[in-house]
Amino acid sequence: MLATDHNLIALANTIKAWGRELGFADIRISDVDLAQQEAGFQAWLELGYHGEMDYMAAHGMKRARPAELVPGTIRAIVARMDxxxxxxxxxxxxxxxxxxxxxxxxxADTATVSLYARGRDYHKVLRSRLQQLADRIKDEIGEFGYRVFTDSAPVMEVALAQKAGLGWRGKHTLLLNREAGSFFFLGEILTDLPLPLDAPISSHCGQCSACIDVCPTKAIVGPYRLDARRCISYLTIELKGSIPLELRPLIGNRVYGCDDCQLFCPWNKFAQPSTLGDFDVRNGLDRATLVELFGWTEAQFNSRMEGSPIRRIGYQRWLRNMAVGLGNAAAADVSTPEIVAALRARIDDPSELVREHVEWALLQHGAA
Incomplete structure (x- = not known):
């Protein structure tokens, strides 16, 4: 079937149509030459901006060389899902x-959970649907070389998506799209199929610096450069130990992730709701109070976070994050007996990590 360019063009169009049927907002195709990304990535690592994310450095330059990751790869089928x-x-x-x-x-007494984490774990949703797309391709043309990825391996997703024309890299380092902002996930199928390429698009950030200016911890140290060690998403999700004292007050009530650089980006007035029920809000995470979530037992946390990306941080880090949020309520002139009582109830928590952050929070309320 794939002997002619005409057949390859038809297959590419068919893949894009199947992708829309599976809930993807857009699918584009890129080559896998990311050589221009290598120097910048190496410099970012050398500055230590990846913090404790050792996996960022573990594979060397394989992250920028998809053909080393999946031998025979010449194309990336890149998908966007709102x-x-x-x-x-x-x-x-x-x-x-x-x-x-x-x-x-x-x-200040309300818990702010990043929008992407209020519903089902996106890894499961995208991986399943990308696999379904790969299966359809196989049914159409027979066996072919491929591997599905969803933020699960050393793949430069934004760079591939940019090459494929799904958008441009914003100054906050996320991908931006003129019709959809940045509130979307990316996933890829690396393949040996010589599919026709889509053209990249130009950047449309101009002189805007909204994302840089609004970042609570000043983690965006310059256009297109993020010091993850200061990023609230890193601090509340990736960091395993104690949150640095100087950064705790800046976190506010953000207890899992941070959307500020996206919320204040002008392009996100065009952000699109999902067509899938998977990302509908679960467990009241769009309105829950800090005290309510801090009161969950470990069994309740594990049960209610089943199928959620939040579950991977574990109960101790969940409580650590809540304690910081509760402590910061004091700076916003919200110091209620309920908050102080909730914190005191965990002053003897079995976890040293939790105890430390609880003691700090109580100190903020003058109740240590």
Missing amino acids: YLPREYQGDDGQWRQREQARLEKAA
Whole structure:
């Protein structure tokens, strides 16, 4: 079937149509030459900006060389899947104002969970649907070489997506799309099929620096350069130990991830809700209070976070993050008996990590 360019073009168009049927907002195709990314990536590692994310350096330059990761690879089928909850459909962008208000002092006792983590674990959703897409291709043309990826291996997803024309890299280092902002996931099928390439698009950030200016911890140290060690997403998800004292007050009520650089990006007025129920909010994570979530037992955490990306940080880090949020409520003039009582109830927690952050939080409330 693949003897002619015409057949390859037809197959590429068919793959894109199948992708839309499977819930992907867009699918494009790129080559896998990422040589231009290597120097910048190496410099980022040498500066230590990856922090404790040792896996970023573990594979050397294989991250920028997909053909070394999957021998025979010459193309990447790159998919985009929107993840805003379906309830945001048709609200004329008011969700951005609501999310921004969640970060203000008046909402200091409310837990802010990153939008992507309020529903089902995206790894499972994208991997399953990318595998279904690969199966359809195999049914159509027979056996072919491929491997599916969803933030699960050393793959430069944003670089491949940019080459494929799915968007451009914003100054916050995330991919931006003129019709969809940046609230979407990326996934790839690395393959040996010589499919026709899609063209990249130009950048449209211009002189805007909204993402840099709004970052609470100043983790975006320059355009297109992120010091992950200061990023709230890193601190609340990737960091295994104690959150640095000087950064705790800057975290506010953000207890899992941070969306600030996206929420204040002008392009996200075009962000699109998902067509899938998988990313609908679970467990009231769009309105829960810090005290409520801090009161969960380990059994409740494991049960309620089943199938959620949050479960991977474990119960101790969950409590650590909540304690920081509760401590920061004091700086927002929210110091209630309920908050102090919740913290004191965990002052003898079995985990040293939790105890340390609880003691710090109580100190903020003058209740140590």
